[in-house]
Amino acid sequence: MSTIAELMRVLQFGDSLLPVGAFSFSNGLESAVQFGVVHDLATLRDFVRSSVEQAATSDGVAVLSAFRAAQLGDAQGIDLADHAVFERKLNEEMRTMTTRMGRKLAEMSERVLGPEASAINGWLARIRAGATPGCMPVAQALVFLALGLSERDAFAVHQYGVASMMANASLRLMRIHYLDVQSILFEVNADAGAAYDRVAAHSLEDMAAFAPAFDVLASLHVGSFVRMFMN
Structure with missing residues (x-):
């Protein structure tokens, strides 16, 4: 951070209350609670940590790839990253989550940032034309580049x-103290720097996430009769 304004932009566009619909999704946690995979503080911590580690090697790589493509003015590279995210979502609900949030963030940025955000506005036009799916990690990359951030x-x-997203969902799904949830966030976030260092040199071909338990839980959620979240 070189200025207070840049820090404020990170806080605004990284806020969990950003109006892109994140509150509607649990990122698989609802099924994990329903089927007893997550049932206390320790299992919640493990589930969130595993999810974040999987995100770093999959969607996190797409964030970096899309950011770098946008720096070069490479619209095709941006869309390649977008399709790479979408094609690695094995179930409909996860695809719905990433595309709904991605499009909402792009639409918000079009309104807030205006014509200066040329890369994201062009990407949004291609989403509307059906040329690219519009996934959240790509939206985040383009928005942060438009904001002049890294x-x-x-x-x-x-x-x-x-x-x-998962921490907030846990408060509605479990009997858990809200300060314990903040402790989990504090612990998990401490690993973000090391995760960046691990994947910074990865290409789209290196995107990978081996999480069969998550995929099974997500597939079970599709058929759930009672549910609070959209995934």
């Missing part, structure tokens, strides 16, 4: 968003 900032906010 790829590290974009990656950090992406990782924080994954953890905070």
Whole structure:
């Protein structure tokens, strides 16, 4: 951070209350609670940490790839990152989550940032035309570039968003103290710098997330009769 204004931009666009619909999703936590995979503070901590680690090597790589493509004015590279995220979501609910939030963030940025955000406005036009899906990690990359912030900032906010979405959902799904949830966030966020260092040199071909338990839980959620979240 070189200025107070830049810090404020990170806080604004990294806020868990940003109006992009994150409150509607649990990132798989609801099914994990329903089926007993997550049932106390320790299992919640493990589930959130695992999710964030998986996010770093998959969607986090796309954040960096899209950011760098946008720096070069490479619209095709941006869309390649977008498709890479979408194609690695194995179930409909996860695809709905990432595209709904991505499009909402792009629309918000079009309104807030105006014509100066040329890369994200062009990307939004391609989303509306059906040329690219519009996934959240790509939206975050383009917004942070438009704000004059770094790829590290974009990656950090992406990782924080994954953890905070699940932390906020846990308060509605479990009997858990809200300060314990903040402790989990504090612990998990401490690993973000090391995660960035691990994936900074990765390309889209290196994107990977082996999480069969998450995928099974997500598939079970689709058929759930009673549910609070959209995934």
